[in-house]
Amino acid sequence: MVSKAWAVQVVERHLAGWSTRGGPTMVITDIGPHRLGWVVHTQSERYVRTQEMIDMVVGHGPFLVDGVDGSLHTLHATVDLESGEWIEDYLEQVRGLERGDPLRSRVAELIDSSQRIEALRFVRVSASDLGAQGAKEYVDAVAAGVPVPEHVRSCLPRPPVRRRVWRCLSGPNPEI
Template identity: 40%
Template sequence: MVTRERAVELVEAQPARERQESHPAARPPEVAVDDVEEHALGWLVHCQSVAYIRSRRFEDMLVGQGPYLVDRLDGSIHHIPVTTHVGENWEALYLEQVRGVRPPDPLLTAVRALVDSEGTTAAMRHLRKHAPALRPQQAKAYVTAVRDGGEPPEELVSLTRKPDPCPPLGIETLAGPVREPPGGEGGVPRSSGDAHG
């Protein structure tokens, strides 16, 4: 488990490294941790310009900077774009993109109930009505998997979800997971991609 103090330490190293690696002419303003929130997934660490932290003047504020999430399980660091963070489903997006958790199947419960109560044909009819992207043989494979007590394959389930007309910006993994040396905290994050802050 990653502590609050360790999360702050990991995030503070991130913008400092980015600033140091940038060209002097395009160097971003110096930033520091301004707020930390505990979340079920980890620690949401909000950074802001040092000038704003000192002055609290609007003109010194960095606008559009979303928080970093330090994963509670492995200490990996992820940047959540501000437009994604203010949305309702950033947690589900994180679980899907970072932890590989499959999003829920919107039709599975109804199809399972129909298979049990009215049979395979009624379940297929309902499925095709609510997921027209499924071809007849795909709908049959989906319902057969449910009838046999299993889960339909993800490639079929993905066709039951309505596409988001304005999909959120992706969550960017900046570093991690953290390798801790034997005997305690203090490991250095392994970078898993270019950092864009």
């Protein structure tokens, strides 16, 4: 994992460019670990000094320094840092990890309680593009505890496309 000191350096390098473009001088006010890396909160230096609302920069969210590659991302101001679909979206889109199968746990539950026919019905209703044979292959794979075949997995429902709540500001920043 990228160190806290490195995360601070990455954010400070980014913030240095703000004041050169006419923006307020920004400083780090808080940094904390997150399962994806480090979350870094910032505020204007003037607000930190005066605590006057007029000096506060509003509307910007925290930064996320990716714990794996050190890349810098800005998060939307309204994002729930600890939960939400944005974490799975981030893992899939930024780190390239495959999203978990949304049907597998329910199908396994039904199989474990000897409701194989109900499991087949559930798969047919949830993945209507699959067909009877595809649903059977899916249930058989789950029952055997093996990965679902690719031709079956490609017919499973995809999660809805949501509004991105982060923006990449830099590529990998390997720690020296």
